[in-house]
Amino acid sequence: MKKEENKVNFDLSKLSLSELIDVYENIEDFLKYLEDKKIIQKDEVGNKDE
């Protein structure tokens, strides 16, 4: 995975203006998704484990 990420081509200059905006918005949306996805641990979850 690490190897793969290191290969990411960051040459943004090849992107059109609308692609640039799209890519930024996709990243933003994904970050929002990640934030929502994160699980806040509650007591009842812990109890299940026991």
Add this chain to the structure above:
Amino acid sequence: MSNFVKFINEDIEAKKTLFSTMPTKTKRDIKKFNEKIDSVTEKYEEYKVRVKKYLDTKSKSYNIKKVDKNIGELREKLNKLEHVKFILNPLNTYFEKIGFDNLLYEISNYYDFNFNTLNQIINQFLDIFELIGIKINSDDFDYTCYINEYMSAFLEVRNKKSDNYSEVSEIFERIYWVNPEIIEHIELNFRKLIKKYEKKFINYISKHQKEIMVENSIDSYEECLKKLKEVYIKLDIVDKEDVYDIIDLAKNKVIEIDKYFENNNFRTSAYSTLTIDSLNIEDSEKTDKFYENLEKLKSNIEEYNNYIKFLPLFNDFKNEYQSLIPSEEKSSNKNNVSSSLKTIESQISDKESKLEKINKKISKSESAFFESKKDNAVKQMKIDSINLAKELYYLYKKYDQECFKEKVLSVLNNSLTISELLHLYYSFDYFKKVAIKKVFKVSTYDEIVKYSESFDLFAMNPTNIIINGVSLFEEKDVARIIMNKYRLDNINLTEETLNPDDLNLLLEKIQFLLRINEIEKSSTTVEKIWFMVKVKEINDVYKRKN
């Protein structure tokens, strides 16, 4: 699609699949899940920072520098020339040039303002007298015994250069219950003083006229008008919206830049509704001509819009004065008015001398500490003086009306144009405001002033074209004249588009096409502006979050 876009889209999908399959049943699962979320978040925050940095840099590179157009200098020149025009205006007198008509309008509408405003108006009157070198003291306020008492207290505060008029306010309130017409009497007293020092005011204006003509290198009123027009045209060109302004409007959401893209329906429809034969972009000569005509149309529609706005005022004037248009049978109108003016002048003079005598008697009686049986006589004299003042107040109003009528008759004829009528009202602020109040049924002073200012802007515009050829007393379909002219230039105007209620829509459409032309002529593109707008939105959200 470039590598980076491809990578991001695929990676996001892969990560989403991964998260949907990761177990989250146990505490340990959740811990692992959250750790993975954190590491991916960290990575994507990095991507975000890098992309944002790039967006910012690219957006900045598209910025267009604001061109310093020296507008300030031109405006200053315009203001100076407008002042020269105002002072040289051959239609009105020292009375209007010095601003007495404006102050008299304000004081006559006292029910619209408070005590502080009244004091400001009185101070403005006194300032004018002082400017001319006339020192007014309490003895000059002798119209009625009450005025003398009030103005003595007022001048005491003014001479001390104090702002504390609380004692004056108490005196005002006490007098008001005995003499509710006190403000009208203050007005009368100022009118009497203006009349007394008339020559000094005339000389002052005449000296000022000579000075400003030398200062501005102007030999005549006509030359001033010519120079004014030149500066006005220059300012119009320089002040025209440029691509920098358009970018600013887009960034601030005043305009929707999406509508400016070539394939946008709004844009396509704007072109098709405003052109008779579709515009061939390849034919630069025709395209340039089209935009040039569109620019002229914009000015014409703005002028027509103003014409429509003040049409009720023009119609009111027409109804009022049409019957007075000089003809062979009615040549005596002017003579009638001048003789009526002389009669009123002599009536005013007689009544004012009577009033002066009564006031002197009241003053003597009060200072002699007469016994109570004489009190009734003094009381009666006070009533008489107030009654006389009331008669004088109406006489002065009548006198003003006759004076205006005389001015109207001096310009009234069958071919009087809207432009000439605008200049007439512009020259007589008092009567312009009276007419505005009557015609537009506006009740507050602020509303009247707003209308009046908008009227003046219209009247003062030397680049008006249509109204110069429209005669007030002749029925003319102005909309049709505009329509026919521009249809010849391939601009599709119809009676519907020139409907008074839809003129702003038409102006917006014209402005829209002119903006497209401005963008196309410039070094930028609609797409670049769209991009700058998007980057600004991103930054606004970023600022709100951080």
